[in-house]
Amino acid sequence: xxxxxxELLNDEVITVDEIRQIxxxxxxxxxxxxxxxxxxxxxxxxxxxxxxxxxxxxxxLKTLLENPEFYYxxxxxxxxxxxxxxxxxxxxxxxxxxxxxxxxxxxxxxxNKSDAxxxxxxxxxxxxxxxxxxxxxxxxxxxQEDYGINTQNMPYLKLYQCLKRCGVHTMELTxxxxxxxxxxxxxxxxxAFSWYGPKALLSFVNLERTxxxxxxxxxNNKIISKESIKNYFKDVxxxxxxxxxxxxxxxxxxxxxxxxxxxxx
Numbered sequence: 001x002x003x004x005x006x007e008l009l010n011d012e013v014i015t016v017d018e019i020r021q022i023x024x025x026x027x028x029x030x031x032x033x034x035x036x037x038x039x040x041x042x043x044x045x046x047x048x049x050x051x052x053x054x055x056x057x058x059x060x061l062k063t064l065l066e067n068p069e070f071y072y073x074x075x076x077x078x079x080x081x082x083x084x085x086x087x088x089x090x091x092x093x094x095x096x097x098x099x100x101x102x103x104x105x106x107x108x109x110x111x112n113k114s115d116a117x118x119x120x121x122x123x124x125x126x127x128x129x130x131x132x133x134x135x136x137x138x139x140x141x142x143x144q145e146d147y148g149i150n151t152q153n154m155p156y157l158k159l160y161q162c163l164k165r166c167g168v169h170t171m172e173l174t175x176x177x178x179x180x181x182x183x184x185x186x187x188x189x190x191x192a193f194s195w196y197g198p199k200a201l202l203s204f205v206n207l208e209r210t211x212x213x214x215x216x217x218x219x220n221n222k223i224i225s226k227e228s229i230k231n232y233f234k235d236v237x238x239x240x241x242x243x244x245x246x247x248x249x250x251x252x253x254x255x256x257x258x259x260x261x262x263x264x265x
Contacts, residue, residue: 013058014065016048022065026075027093028086035081036074068097069166095174103143103159105177106130108170109186116170120163121154125201128155130189131226133248136233141226142182149214149222188245193252203259204252208232 023033023044030044037043037060047053053061064071072094079087099105110126111118127143134142147155154160178186193201213228236242240250 012055013053014047014061016050018065019044019047019061022061025068025093025097026064026071026090028090032082032086032090036078038078067162067166068094069162069169069171072098072171073166073169091172095172098171099174099177101143101145102177103127103145103156105173106143106182106186107159107163108173109178109183110190111168112170112173113187113190116168118168119198120160120168122198122201123163123168124154124156124160125198125205126189126193127159128205129193130186132229132233133189133237133242133245134185135226135230136237137242137245138181138185139230142185146217146226147224147229149224155224185245188248192249196252196256200252200256200259204255207255207259 022028023030026033028036030048031041034041034043034045039057043057064074072091075087075090075094082090099108106127107123110123128147131142131147134140145156145159148157150157152160196204209224211232212224214222215225215228217223236251237247240247240254242248242250
């Protein structure tokens, strides 16, 4: 009975390997991590030596492991607990983990521009149009993630769930992830679409879905492929004479007129 209970507990609590992964991923020492969490200095050391954390402490550590955004927020709120060297080293590590893919860099560029005054769903629409016009005007993807078909109707569900779970916060961007052309395109999409609220952008997306083909990725998930998005928006650019990023604003302006005209009939 005791052995079974112990095995169940081990299934529930964070493991030593997982704690080690936190320390290595965020380049933080055992005592500094305990200080960040407001625990006794030797708490993490004891867990590494075999002591079993309470469910409360275990869940806190698992949150750090699974959500680097949560760790980043904690690190900045309690940076006075660390030396300046330790803080900078850990900050660099967590930013590299968060910005591991370009879509996160694009998302946080948008968030920073709005001073975090933007909901996760709205960010999804903007990312979709950034990808679409990058494909149509430059023949290149802005980021590698596919537009996923899911019950929440969010093109980039993993990112959406992350922002919903951790909240929308400004974040320092790692150098080199976005080049000047990337930033210019993001700025152009923001300038063109941010005049319109979530209801309008949802109407745009629903209208476009009728002309976009659903396919499957290599894992058999339903997606709208980049090729389908590129072809659709190349036609849009040709029809509306969108030749440069400065012309992108023609698309939402014309589309809202089309939608309102259809509703009026």
